[in-house]
Amino acid sequence: AYEAKLAAFEARIAAGERIEPGDWMPEAYRKQLIRMISQHAHSEVVGMLPEGEWIGRAPSLRRKLILIAKVQDEAGHGQYLYHAAETLGATREEMTEALLTGRAKYSSVFNYPTLTWADVGMIGWLVDGAAIKNQTMLARCSYGPYSRAMVRICTEETFHHKQGKEMVIRYAQGTPKQRQMAQDALDRWWWPSLMMLGPHDSDSPNTPQLVKWGIKTKTNDEVRQEFIAEHAPELQEAGLVIPDPELRQNPDGTWHHGPIDWDEFWRVVRGDGICNKARLEAKNRAHDEGRWVREALQAYSERGRAQAA
Numbered sequence: 001a002y003e004a005k006l007a008a009f010e011a012r013i014a015a016g017e018r019i020e021p022g023d024w025m026p027e028a029y030r031k032q033l034i035r036m037i038s039q040h041a042h043s044e045v046v047g048m049l050p051e052g053e054w055i056g057r058a059p060s061l062r063r064k065l066i067l068i069a070k071v072q073d074e075a076g077h078g079q080y081l082y083h084a085a086e087t088l089g090a091t092r093e094e095m096t097e098a099l100l101t102g103r104a105k106y107s108s109v110f111n112y113p114t115l116t117w118a119d120v121g122m123i124g125w126l127v128d129g130a131a132i133k134n135q136t137m138l139a140r141c142s143y144g145p146y147s148r149a150m151v152r153i154c155t156e157e158t159f160h161h162k163q164g165k166e167m168v169i170r171y172a173q174g175t176p177k178q179r180q181m182a183q184d185a186l187d188r189w190w191w192p193s194l195m196m197l198g199p200h201d202s203d204s205p206n207t208p209q210l211v212k213w214g215i216k217t218k219t220n221d222e223v224r225q226e227f228i229a230e231h232a233p234e235l236q237e238a239g240l241v242i243p244d245p246e247l248r249q250n251p252d253g254t255w256h257h258g259p260i261d262w263d264e265f266w267r268v269v270r271g272d273g274i275c276n277k278a279r280l281e282a283k284n285r286a287h288d289e290g291r292w293v294r295e296a297l298q299a300y301s302e303r304g305r306a307q308a309a
């Protein structure tokens with residue numbers, strides 16, 4: 001009976017149908033989705049921290065408004081994604097606990113520090129740019145709630161990407177000091193942005209199963225190629241130098257890049273990046289400081305229930 005159900009499930013995916021909450025699915029499909037969607041949600045909320053640090057130091061009111069809106073959007077993305085994971089049976093409490101205790105993964109890229117204001121622009125251009133490539137691929141995912149969340153999120157990230165690009169291009173064409181800040185930010189964010197898209201395909205144990213079930217519709221290296229193909233020419237046109245002397249376009253149009261430091265990547269993923277400790281401390285502090293809000297909501301809903309009864 002299991003074989004027949006599995007065959008019917010795989011036939012639906014092959015036909016391009018979406019799997020919805022409550023539909024039959026193999027346990028491994030459910031587990032893979034909970035793993036990926038919860039890590040994605042954690043990335044959104046931890047991703048608020050590096051840019052959030054600059055809200056109080058934005059150089060103008062206009063930039064401050066944009067940054068507040070962006071950081072707030074990331075919180076919203078976390079909400080959509082936690083809800084998508086909840087449709088698979090994961091609880092918010094379990095996911096939060098896994099994040100706060102350091103058991104859960106979140107994107108490596110948010111363990112790097114934002115040293116200058118130009119980093120805020122560079123994150124918008126490169127990190128949101130990489131996220132859009134990855135999420136456009138995931139918008140075609142076979143699981144309905146995840147794919148629909150991606151469509152909405154990509155629309156908002158397109159605004160994030162544009163504000164970052166506009167800011168960096170301005171600095172790249174500004175005073176020598178501004179140009180230096182933009183170049184320095186590129187030097188520090190280029191490689192982490194490439195790593196964000198996941199390990200090399202030969203070292204990506206989840207990809208075969210995810211691609212087979214239509215969860216991922218492209219491999220990590222395919223998405224990385226798309227990211228470089230869009231961003232490398234635009235960064236160069238802005239007058240910036242990509243910190244990879246080997247980077248060049250092949251005659252077939254694909255891009256050749258220098259070696260990615262995978263040792264650094266795995267160190268950061270395993271918790272030993274520059275900011276891993278600070279990020280977890282910040283999330284734990286926020287959780288503790290928000291306890292009274294959760295308690296007040298709980299008391300309010302209990303009172304409502306008692307009154308209704």
Ligand code: BYC
Nearest residue numbers: 040043044047074106107108131196197198204205206207
């Ligand atoms: N960082 O088999 P693989 C944003 C882990 S936020 C940490 O290739 P998979 C934004 C991976 O989990 C958007 N860990 O995995 C927010 C796996 O470990 P487990 C962030 C990583 O799933 C605020 C192991 O390495 N986007 O845009 O096939 C401000 C082997 O990897 C990373 C997402 O979260 C990494 N970079 O592919 C601004 C995208 N890469 O779980 C912007 C959603 C890999 O087996 N996730 N690992 O223990 C995905 O699309 C996929 O999970 C990945 C990895 C492409 C990341």
